[in-house]
Amino acid sequence: MAGTYFLLATLTTRAQPDTAKMTQYALSYADSLIKTDSFQNWSAYADLAMPSVIKYYGGKSGYIEHISVGRLRTISAIAEESPELKVLQLVNVMNDEWQCVIRESRYFHQNDQKFHFITYLIGQSRDQGETWRLFDVSYNTVANIIYIFPEIHGDLEIKEPIVLTPEQELAQQQAAAGKNSAVKRK
Secondary structure, three states, X not given: OXXXXXHHHHHHHHHOOOHHHHHHHHHHHHHHHHHHXXXXXXXXXXXXXXXXXXXXXXXXXXXXXXXXXXXXXXXOOOOOOOOEEEEEEEEEEEOOEEEEEEEEXXXXXXXXXXXXXXXXXXXXXXXXOOOOEEEEHHHOOHHHHHHHOOOOOOOOOOOOOEEEOHHHHHHHHHHHHHHHHHHHHO
16 A cells, blocks of 8 residues: 555656756756847747747748847847846646746837846747747737737737837836835834
């Protein structure tokens, strides 16, 4: 009887997904996507996208054209620090399929002004988080995601990308600090 419980406990333990490992893999693939973008390695960039994304843009060449033109609005005039990446959500869709939302935060300079760009990457893995396919929502609108990626899980919270001026970023930080101090006083 004790052997049966031990065997059952062992099987249950093995069945638990390693979400920390999946998160690391997702971040690694996101980093690769960002690097292929910065080096303008468009073929590799497209290879990291989901098939439905490629199909939405009419094939690999249509997707590459859309991305290479769309990135011009946030390309920096100077070398910048690497972006900050954070997995905000990781959800199991079914069996081996997982999806995630990754927040990308980076700065860029244009016309001698510094901007803070925040966008979101949507990821999909169909092999328990070993490999990921991703796309950046900043190249379209959140409202179009259902058409671009019809398999998207309904519980994923995806925000619109945003570009903040230094003044807007300071105002957001002050507002957040005000909320935090109000919560501490309660």
